[in-house]
Structures are given as structure tokens and as C-alpha cells.
Amino acid sequence: MSVTTPEALLPLEDEPTTTFADLGLPQDIVRKLAENGVTTPFPIQAATIPDALAGRDILGRGRTGSGKTLSFGLPLLARLAGGRTAAKRPRAVILTPTRELAMQVSDALEPYGDVLGLRLKVVCGGTSMANQIYALERGVDILVATPGRLRDVIGRGACSLDDVEVAVLDEADQMADLGFLPEVTELLDLVPPGGQRMLFSATLEHEIDTLVRRYLVDPVSHEVDAAQGAVTTMSHHVLIVKPRDKAPLTAAIAGGEGRTIVFVRTQLGADRVAGQLREAGVRADALHGGMTQGARTRTLADFKDGRASVLVATDVAARGIHVDGIDLVLNVDPAADHKDYLHRSGRTARAGRSGTVVSLALPHQRRTIFRLMEDAGVDAARHIIGRGDLFDEEVARIIGARSLTEVQAEAAMGAVQHAELEAARLARELERARARATELREEAERLVARAARERGDDPAEAIAAATEARTAAVEEAEREAEREAIREARRAEKAARAEAARHEREDRRDDRRGGGFREDRRPYGRREGERREGDRGGYRRDDHRRDDYRRDDRREDRRGGGFREDRRPYGRREGERREGDRGGFRRDDHRRDDHRRDDYRRDDRREDRRGGYRDDRPSAYDRRGDKPRWKRGS
Structure with a gap:
């Protein structure tokens, strides 16, 4: 049975004397909180910590940013203080929906865990699984994990939840939204019964209510800051x-x-x-x-x-x-x-x-x-x-x-400033590129002269020929760059024209709808009773239906009188014969017996060709007599 504590609904100013020491936390944690400048608990903390220290199951509901992390984290640390943890067997697990939240929870609790000698480890995707497995082998007291990665680590045999005393589910509603509930239930089923369970969520939907009924035993409920957005600040x-x-x-x-x-x-x-x-x-x-x-x-x-x-x-x-x-x-x-x-x-x-x-x-x-x-x-x-x-x-x-x-x-000035900074950066890069080109050119001329001397040629002529070839290549590269710049400018101009045309179409569409943002516009952008120049009168939607009915009547008349009960088969009157009829017969003159008799005759002819059902016909599958004597036994 769920119990809602009234103190959770009261503002913090009603209890000015409440401190973390009054809530029953160890002095080491209280001292560390004071060093970090945290002296007065938030309402959700003041309401939750005493019940959590007593070992009761907690159902906490509060908007994000209300201080839920310390609400379950500090009692969890206090309960585990002084115990021993075996390798690969953590004593507490905190499940979060995202990597960022797992890291934030670990960062928030780690300073207080250090003063009690407790080790925390984050197990989440996007980070090295080998490091996580190594930490578990050394022993981790509290595991802060995302459901998917923790299931993978357990599947590799690197972790067991058999020693878990406290299990915390943070942001349970987001896990439901992201589709993590199957993994969550699978992990909670691995936690031995009898331990403490704490579930915190900003909203309590149908899936969360299922988790509460399945895993929490007589939970005490604390609600601070309803899920609605009515925050005065x-x-x-x-x-x-x-x-x-x-x-x-x-x-x-x-x-x-x-x-x-x-x-x-x-x-x-x-x-x-x-x-x-x-x-x-x-x-x-x-x-x-x-x-x-x-x-x-x-x-x-x-x-x-x-x-x-x-x-x-x-x-x-x-x-x-x-x-x-x-x-x-x-x-x-x-x-x-x-x-x-x-x-x-x-x-x-x-x-x-x-x-x-x-x-x-x-x-x-x-x-x-x-x-x-x-x-x-x-x-x-x-x-x-x-x-x-x-x-x-x-x-x-x-x-x-x-x-x-x-x-x-301001947007235009910002774009100008960004363009100027980009131009300055490109100018610096150009200067560095030119200095580098000068060094490379001198080194190339030196090597060309050495190669010419080794061949017995004139070094000056070799350098002149190499310079001429390089100049031609540079000029060709500059012309190609200029052509590419022209093509890029044309593409940008075309894109700008397309964007302008799109904005113009949107403005015209707004005008057709009745003036853009005006609330009093009528459907199709015209006033009630208004007719525009060029209107051809038109007709209402029910006129469409009336014309459809008339067409149906004409169609059914051609078929023999529509839905009238007295029409004859094939649309003709009783006894009526039309020119060109060859006698024929109506459908009811067919006899099923004739069809069956014809079918039997065809079957008889087909079976005669195959040998019928006579027992004395040779079997197409009995080839035992064709086998050698030594194979007949098989």
C-alpha cells in the first residue's frame, strides 16, 4: 500500500531547522556535504532520505532538477558503508536511461563514496567494455549502468547481481519511452528478492505502474513538484x-x-x-x-x-x-x-x-x-x-x-564578422603556404642543379626548363581554380534564387490562406459569402453526391432496371428474344450432372493412358528386379 508523506508537499521554508544531520546520515557524509556548500536538503531529499535509510521501498516522483540523485544516492551509500564486496558481484545497482545521466549520477555520488571507502563504476555504451570488466573483477560496490550494456556484461559472465542489496531505477518514464523496459525487467528479475527497491520518475505512466506493482513491496510514495510545468520561477x-x-x-x-x-x-x-x-x-x-x-x-x-x-x-x-x-x-x-x-x-x-x-x-x-x-x-x-x-x-x-x-x-553583422575572421584565417594559411612553397622551390632547384651536374648538363638550363614547366602547371591550376570559383558562385546564386522563390511562395500561400497569422480567416482564405472575380458559380459538395446518384440510376437502368425486384436474368423480359439469338439456354438449364459426367470421362481417358487403377500394371517405382543380386537385400 502506497503512503504519501505530507511533509513532501510542504515548502522547505516551513522547516528551516532541518539539516542533513537531522535526517540520520553519517557524519562523514554530512561533513563532505558542508565542504561542497550543501547544507539544507531539498524537499524531496528531506522527505525521502529517512525512509530510505530505514530500508523501505521508495516511489519518488518529481520533476527533473528537484534533487532526486542525492535522495536515493546518500541513503544507498550509508547502507553499504562498512560491508565487503566480492569480485564481479556489486552490492548495489543504479539503472539510468542514458550515458550522460549515468556519468552525472556517478560524478554526483563519487565524492561521498570516497569518504566511506566505497567504489563506483559506470557501465554504459560508447566506452571500453574491457575497462569495465577489469573494474568489476577488482570489485565494485555500486554499479551505475545503462540497461543494454549491463545485460551485455552479464551475458559475458563478468558480472552477477546475486549480491545486490539495493536496486535503484532512475528516470523510469524515459526508459519506458526509449523501449528499455524489457531489459529493465530482465535485470530486475536477476536481483534476489528481499532487498530494497527505489524507483524515481518524473511521471508515472501505465508501464511504470506495472513495474511498481511487480517489484516494489509496500512502497512509500513521495511526490514533489507535479509533472505539470507549473513552476513559478x-x-x-x-x-x-x-x-x-x-x-x-x-x-x-x-x-x-x-x-x-x-x-x-x-x-x-x-x-x-x-x-x-x-x-x-x-x-x-x-x-x-x-x-x-x-x-x-x-x-x-x-x-x-x-x-x-x-x-x-x-x-x-x-x-x-x-x-x-x-x-x-x-x-x-x-x-x-x-x-x-x-x-x-x-x-x-x-x-x-x-x-x-x-x-x-x-x-x-x-x-x-x-x-x-x-x-x-x-x-x-x-x-x-x-x-x-x-x-x-x-x-x-x-x-x-x-x-x-x-x-x-545583427545577424548580418555577425555573418560579416565571421567572414572577416575566416578571411584572416585563410590569409594566415596563405602566408604559411607561400613560405612553404618558397622553401620547396629552393630545395627543388638545388636538387635539379645537382642532378644536371651528375648528368654533365648545364645546371642553369635545367633549372630554367623546370621553372618553365612549373609555371605552366601553376597557371593551369589557377585557371582551373578560377573556373571552379565561377561554378561555385553560379551554384550559390541559383540556391539563393531558389530560397527567395520558396519564401515568396510561402508568403503567397499565407496570403491565400487569409493573411498569414490572422486568426479570423475563413476556410480557403475568403470571407463568408464572398465571391471572387472569375468564379463560375460552382456547386456544393452535396451536389456532387446528387449527380453521383443520378449516374447510378442511369447505369442501373441500362442493366435492367437497377435494383428492381422484377428484372429478369441478363436484363431481358420474360419470354423476350432478341434478333440474332441462336436459341441457347439459360444458366439454370445447365446441369451439374453433365459437368460431372464429362469430368469422369476425362478422368477415365487420362487413367487409361497412365494404365488406370489396374492392379496388374507395372509399377514405375519397383525396380527391385533390375538390381544385382547382392543389392537386393538393401
């Missing part, structure tokens, strides 16, 4: 933009002060948007599942350390990134559903801080975005970009400009 905005304004607005918003996470839907989109931001002068890096683990780790480290102010990520990072101080989340592509939107939004406004979530929507995406906001329980401010030149005060604060013209001017 977080503001939501939807900017409806035209396609040609999307890239400049993205650069203007992402180029503001503070850290920003930009979410897109695909890996190619992440690389493309990151490249566009860098061209606009924004320090941006891409993060997605197509990168190697080392590249993903370096990118995330650069973002945390401030070397990159913008991170362009796919939904793989929606729950795997735990970075403090993110000021803004920008959704360039809409989220797949309201749960993904909430997890994206959870990257900002963490631990009571404020944050802003901005979603860009094209005109045809408006209804999808608004329905998604409604499902997420979010009251988002809606702004239409492009209706007027000036922005309102809130949009100007988000974008950092007073008008769309300023945004376009």
Missing part, C-alpha cells in the same frame, strides 16, 4: 515566426547573456544549427547520439566550464544534462510530446532559480504547439513575430532587440 513563451526569420531569431536569442540550451529534433539539425550560430559569432557546440562518447564528454565539459555558451542538443540530452545556471531553453524544433517538452524545460529553473523557455513555431505548427502546451499544463505567452516592426517589451527582453530589423542587422 519559469516563464514560457511561444514565438510564431516565418521561415526566413527563424535563423536570425535563433541567433539573436541564443547570443544573449548567460547559458542557453537549444533543442532540435535530429542529429543533422543539431550540427546545422550549431554551425549557423558559430557563423553568427555565437560560441556553440552540438551534442547528439551520433557523436563518440569522448566527443560528447568534451562538449559537455566545455559547456559546463563556460568555453561554450550555447549547447545545441537533441532529445538524448533532455534528461541527461545536469548543469547549474542555465538561463534559457530554446526549442527550435517542437518537442515530440508534452513529456519531452517538460523534460526539455527542466534544464532551466533548477533548484529554485529562475529561467525562461522559448519555443519557435512556424505558422503551420501553431496548433500543434498550443495543444502541446495545453497537455503539459503550461500557460505560455504567445507572440507573433513579423506582424509589426517593433517588438513588445517581453519579446524585446528575450531577443535582445527592439525590432525585427535590428535582429536582421
